[in-house]
Amino acid sequence: MIDKLSKYGPSIFSTMTGLALQHGALNLAQGFPDFPTDPKLITCVDLAMKDGYNQYSRPMGAVNLHKQIETLVFNNYGREVNGDEELTVYPGASFAIYLAMQALISAGDEVIIFEPAYECYAPAIEIVGGKVIPLQLESPNFDIDWHEVRKAFSSKTKMIVINNPHNPTAKVWSKEDLDALEELVSGTNCFILSDEVYEFINYTPTGHISIHSRPEMIERSIVVSSFGKSLHVTGWRIGYCIAPQNVTDLMRKVNQFSVFCTNHSIQMGVASYLENHFDPQILNSDYKAKRDFVKAGLKDSNWEVLDCEGTYFMMLDYSSISDLPSIEFTRKLVFEKGIATIPCSPFYSNGYDPKIARICFAKKEETLQKAIDILCKI
Structure with a gap:
């Protein structure tokens, strides 16, 4: 073996x-809360179960939840998402990251990550034969050295993984960082995987600057987020990914032949909560x-x-x-x-x-x- x-x-x-x-x-x-989940969210899921949403959903995600995610992204970042082509609900953001690697990374492809890095990135890259290129962020500021990034970037670089806001450092990417990233990958075949599971937990004056708000990067970007983090329900394993249609199609294939879909009643309950209660x-x-x-x-x-x-x-x-x-x-x-x-x-x-x-x-x-x-x- x-x-x-x-x-x-x-x-x-x-x-x-x-x-x-x-x-x-x-x-x-x-990283999980010890305070109770909002009773309104529990009620929303309970009602969804009682209403019969206990069988498979569409593999791409329930229609109601798609609509709420599309609204959430538009209201916060001004991006209009075509849910049928670009959006998929997955059982957790980590699984979406794994699927992105399965879809895009082949043996010998290089993937740049910034360390300290969340522990799921490197294994997801290596299990498909990719090569991890780690770039070190040093304490106490954990700033990105773009000179080092440019040195590491090559024709073999298939993807750059960013985590914004960043776990574990609590660092937030600036507009200047995103400008530098956009300039680096422009005109190349390199994808950006943007892990934004903490998108709504940002204390900077400018607030969260999502890849969703960068039109020139959308066609090469996979953006992952998580309701487990934003709704304090990490054990429910519910996240989503927005990506170009060709990438989405590849990720959905792997999803279809593995987990097939995400818990239907939880999807419907989350959709109702987003529509009526989430701020x-x-x-x-x-x-x-x-x-x-x-x-x-x-x-x-x-x-x-x-x-x-x-x-x-x-x-x-x-x-x-x-x-x-x-x-x-x-x-x-x-x-x-x-x-x-x-x-x-x-x-x-x-x-x-x-x-x-x-x-x-x-x-x-x-x-x-x-x-x-x-x-x-x-």
Whole structure:
């Protein structure tokens, strides 16, 4: 038996969450909320089940949800999406990313990713025979070095993966970054995979600048998003992808012969909720308040709180606390201090290990206050 992913071990997220459960530690590691799902959303899904939406949906996604996504994209970015040709609902954004690699990447194709990188990118590339070209973003600012990007870009570059807002750094791409990206790929055969699952959690004055709002890039871009993140239901596994028709057709083929479709009743419930209850501005302001609460609480601690421009993650520099490698340090936090975080080093492939731990602040205020109390004693 050949293990195509032999170099990859267990997910750092499941590892740290497992340790948190085992030791009864406060879990700020994995990116999921600990507050209740909106009862209105639960009611919407419950009604969809009672209304009989319990069989297969269209493989591309339920009509009602397509309409709501098309409206959401138009209202926020001014893009008119042809749902039948460009939009597909998938069981999670990670699966959509995997399908994009299956559709577009062949053996020997190079794919540029920016590290620290979300852990699903590299395996999805390598399992189809692609070659990962990692470019390092260094703390504390995690700025993109476009000189290095241009050096890495070649005729073999089939795709560039961007994550905006970025997990784990909480960095947001600027207009200047997107301008540089557009200039780089113009006139080439290179695709952009834009992972925008945190699109509605952006604290910058300009707000989220989506690939959807860049007309010159739309025909070469695959944009992925997630209702698991924006509706606080990560376990429901519901995301979507908007891509050119030729790419969409290829992705749908793989989807058709694997999972076929996404949970029908959840699709219908989400569609109803989007139409009647969802407000991205409230989502953003709620998370901004949580970010500010944690930042203020750690102001006089030994931790250096790095800039958090988006997402519900925050990077904490512990270099004034310990010289331990981040994996060892974060495990020690679980064992000795009763709090679980995520080490930064597993997000890099080259062994780079800044003294940084990532926390998730998608938590109740009570949980966040407990975390602040623990962290301030370290």
